[in-house]
Amino acid sequence: MRMPKSLSELQALAKQVRREIIEMTGAAKTGHPGGSLSAVEILVELYFDYMHIDPKNPTWADRDRFILSKGHAAPVLYAVMAEAGYTPKDQLNTLRKLGSIYQGHPDMRFIPSLEASTGSLGEGLSLVLGMGLAARLDQRPSRYYVLLGDGEIQEGQIWESAMAAAFHKVDNIVAIVDYNGIQLDGFVKDIMEVAPLAEKWRAFGWHTVEIDGHDIPSIRRALEEAEATKFRPTCIVAHTIKGKGVSFMENNPKFHGTAPNAEEVKLALQELQ
Secondary structure, eight states, X not given: OOOOOOHHHHHHHHHHHHHHHHHHXXXXXXXXXXXXXTTHHHHHHIIIIIXXXXXXXXXXXXXXXXXXXXXXXXXXXXXXXHHHTSSOGGGGGGTTSXXXXXXXXXXXXXOTTSSOOOOSTTOHHHHHHHHHHHHHXXXXXXXXXXXXXXXXXXXXXXXXXXXXXXXXXXXXXXXXXXXXXXXXXXXXXXXXXXXXXXXXXXXXXXXXXXXXXXXXXXXXXHHHHHHHOOXXXXXXXXXXXXXXXXXXXXXXXXXXXXXXXXXXXXHHHHXXX
């Protein structure tokens, strides 16, 4: 089942998710706010408008699946899953605390409704490739979505998977690249440039779409285009802003892996009112 919402409802959800990311990482005094904030609209569109899922029946065999390959951006996934009804909202601020279900990286031992434990970068595309091939063998209608970081795709396993997916014509998988231009150590262009990115995916045989990753209607159209594309996997190159929504975090490498302090939390929440 899909849980479609209006554009204004989705935008309001995106703002609420951003507030929760700030609150979670602020309470933990650790975490990855920047790349969580850049991916908000993508996950909101998938979970609240596009994917066939049922939070009341998370093991439904024909559900669509989402994997957060850039597992350090767990706060955005946790906030979205809590808003969707998979997990408790009142525990979000236990992020990264001992005993919390909201560990520093997504872990199926703590949240069984996750599709995979992630955090070791470079592996998510291989996971959805295997899932997509299995679904094809089982003749299931499910579709598989994976969110990749632009720093993450510097890893070779990504491109091995990309090559295999195109060769086997796996058209029920979609790779979404959160192309915010910043990774742990600084700007992607200064560490290991991945541009021209869309051209690379096309060269590997993928149907490729470039979008504004913060524009919800554009995300929806790209997902529809992916679903209509047969005999080829699809890559959505989503141009995003690291730290989106909080002025002092935007395009600031510091906030890749640094949580806001108490004063910064206050300022950020004021901006997100």
